[in-house]
Amino acid sequence: MGEAEFLTNYNPTQYERPSVSVDLILMSVVEGAPSALLIRRDEHPQLGQWALPGGFVAIDESLDAAARRLLATKARMDDAYVEQLYTFGAVDRDPRTRIISVAYFALLPPARFAAALKAAPELTLAELVVAWLGEAGGPVTACSADGEALPLAFDHADMLGLAVLRLRGKLDYSDVAFALLPGRFTLRALQDVHEAILGERLNKPAFRRRMLDSGRLEATGERETGASFRPAELYRRRAAI
Amino acid sequence: MGEAEFLTNYNPTQYERPSVSVDLILMSVVEGAPSALLIRRDEHPQLGQWALPGGFVAIDESLDAAARRLLATKARMDDAYVEQLYTFGAVDRDPRTRIISVAYFALLPPARFAAALKAAPELTLAELVVAWLGEAGGPVTACSADGEALPLAFDHADMLGLAVLRLRGKLDYSDVAFALLPGRFTLRALQDVHEAILGERLNKPAFRRRMLDSGRLEATGERETGASFRPAELYRRRAAI
DNA sequence: ACCCATATATGCAACTCGCGTCTTACTTAT
DNA sequence: ATAAGTAAGACGCGAGTTGCATATATGGGT
Numbered sequence: 001m002g003e004a005e006f007l008t009n010y011n012p013t014q015y016e017r018p019s020v021s022v023d024l025i026l027m028s029v030v031e032g033a034p035s036a037l038l039i040r041r042d043e044h045p046q047l048g049q050w051a052l053p054g055g056f057v058a059i060d061e062s063l064d065a066a067a068r069r070l071l072a073t074k075a076r077m078d079d080a081y082v083e084q085l086y087t088f089g090a091v092d093r094d095p096r097t098r099i100i101s102v103a104y105f106a107l108l109p110p111a112r113f114a115a116a117l118k119a120a121p122e123l124t125l126a127e128l129v130v131a132w133l134g135e136a137g138g139p140v141t142a143c144s145a146d147g148e149a150l151p152l153a154f155d156h157a158d159m160l161g162l163a164v165l166r167l168r169g170k171l172d173y174s175d176v177a178f179a180l181l182p183g184r185f186t187l188r189a190l191q192d193v194h195e196a197i198l199g200e201r202l203n204k205p206a207f208r209r210r211m212l213d214s215g216r217l218e219a220t221g222e223r224e225t226g227a228s229f230r231p232a233e234l235y236r237r238r239a240a241i
Numbered sequence: 242m243g244e245a246e247f248l249t250n251y252n253p254t255q256y257e258r259p260s261v262s263v264d265l266i267l268m269s270v271v272e273g274a275p276s277a278l279l280i281r282r283d284e285h286p287q288l289g290q291w292a293l294p295g296g297f298v299a300i301d302e303s304l305d306a307a308a309r310r311l312l313a314t315k316a317r318m319d320d321a322y323v324e325q326l327y328t329f330g331a332v333d334r335d336p337r338t339r340i341i342s343v344a345y346f347a348l349l350p351p352a353r354f355a356a357a358l359k360a361a362p363e364l365t366l367a368e369l370v371v372a373w374l375g376e377a378g379g380p381v382t383a384c385s386a387d388g389e390a391l392p393l394a395f396d397h398a399d400m401l402g403l404a405v406l407r408l409r410g411k412l413d414y415s416d417v418a419f420a421l422l423p424g425r426f427t428l429r430a431l432q433d434v435h436e437a438i439l440g441e442r443l444n445k446p447a448f449r450r451r452m453l454d455s456g457r458l459e460a461t462g463e464r465e466t467g468a469s470f471r472p473a474e475l476y477r478r479r480a481a482i
Numbered sequence: 483a484c485c486c487a488t489a490t491a492t493g494c495a496a497c498t499c500g501c502g503t504c505t506t507a508c509t510t511a512t
Numbered sequence: 513a514t515a516a517g518t519a520a521g522a523c524g525c526g527a528g529t530t531g532c533a534t535a536t537a538t539g540g541g542t
Contacts, residue, residue: 086325091303186520203501205522428490446490470538473489
């Protein structure tokens with residue numbers, strides 16, 4: 001029997017299969033705090049709890065495509081930095097049935113984050129409060145704009161915590177910070193993003209030198225306007241080598 | 242309708258679901274080279290190609306449990322350092338049907354690696370040849386003991402490449418190297434593991450100082466035996482704080 | 483007893499990074 | 513017009529780290 005004939009005769013229904021979903025963590029840095037967009041569940045299970053936008057993976061759709069589809073349908077957005085985070089597969093993580101969920105995160109600059117929030121009224125802005133330091137890891141809590149905690153559905157607090165942990169780890173050897181900023185930005189804004197993700201203050205001259213020496217930035221010669229003090233120079237990300 | 246009633250009435254068969262499998266990368270460092278254990282496929286599809294040991298995830302089994310089950314059944318091993326790597330979900334990655342595969346890697350000290358190879362005769366030792374430097378990433382090739390390339394099935398070359406990339410990244414801020422060594426080891430052996438994973442030579446005194454200063458090591462006072470030269474001191478991993 | 487190979491220790495120079503401080507530039511109020 | 517205030521951006525010092533070179537210790541073989 002050749003391979004083609006084998007495939008014709010293959011019966012794919014011999015195992016009981018779990019459902020597979022993708023959950024999307026839409027992240028940004030808003031007013032100095034890492035933030036995400038959540039949806040209040042309006043049906044069972046866990047009605048009234050807050051959840052990440054998600055959906056089942058279609059049978060003819062790759063995981064990456066499912067994540068991009070969620071970005072388009074839930075956030076009305078056609079491109080962003082999207083990265084697979086981790087796959088959550090505890091048996092009882094969803095009370096309906098066995099659902100394995102592949103978590104992705106998308107990083108948005110604040111303007112596009114606000115646009116998504118406006119275009120998709122079911123999304124709610126939540127500030128992520130990280131109770132642990134450094135690379136300790138663990139779940140995080142989500143707070144609404146008026147400061148009250150939003151109870152998170154399923155294992156979504158773990159997903160958000162892992163997203164923050166991943167960002168902290170990648171911050172200083174990758175370009176993730178730039179995905180959280182507009183195309184042109186000041187060094188102060190870049191430092192604000194770093195401080196928000198890391199949850200700690202950084203020394204300004206040291207940060208400045210580190211960034212300029214890294215070779216990942218390019219001065220534009222333009223300057224910020226409208227400030228009532230010395231305007232900062234605008235930089236842009238230098239294309240990778 | 243309350244949540245309990247909702248769950249009773251929930252119909253989990255309304256979506257067509259992909260199959261979910263776990264592939265396990267059994268890794269070690271053998272004679273100064275990163276290595277993995279492969280199985281020659283004895284049935285279609287991709288008959289005769291070399292693949293990672295894997296299996297479908299049972300409906301009542303978590304992903305982590307599936308990985309541990311593979312470790313037990315395929316490598317006859319009851320514990321090891323096991324970590325989830327990435328989930329591969331391209332639509333056409335398996336010609337049989339839609340199979341999403343969650344890749345895990347297990348790190349074994351050489352002695353346990355050899356024991357697994359002996360206990361499970363279907364496993365074959367393959368040396369991983371990494372064609373890229375640093376954190377560039379990409380697929381790797383597998384070579385048998387006599388140096389010939391083993392053609393890899395499905396996307397398993399990408400999985401192995403990603404495993405090497407992950408190890409390179411975690412080497413100097415985590416304890417993964419210790420998982421590739423026996424309980425007591427010399428600094429020379431530790432450096433050999435680092436050099437094999439990184440694919441480059443390291444400066445000995447600097448490496449030595451860096452490791453001892455890191456506080457993750459503990460001298461045992463014992464010494465290596467059987468060497469025809471000055472025997473090195475044996476160290477062990479210091480338990481995390 | 484001597485030699486040799488290797489482990490282990492020490493010393494030095496270059497580099498990096500954090501931090502305090504000083505200067506510069508721009509707006510606004512008087 | 514001028515002074516005050518604020519934040520950007522530059523400079524320099526000191527601590528810590530890393531790589532390289534060299535010296536010493538150790539144990540087995542001849």
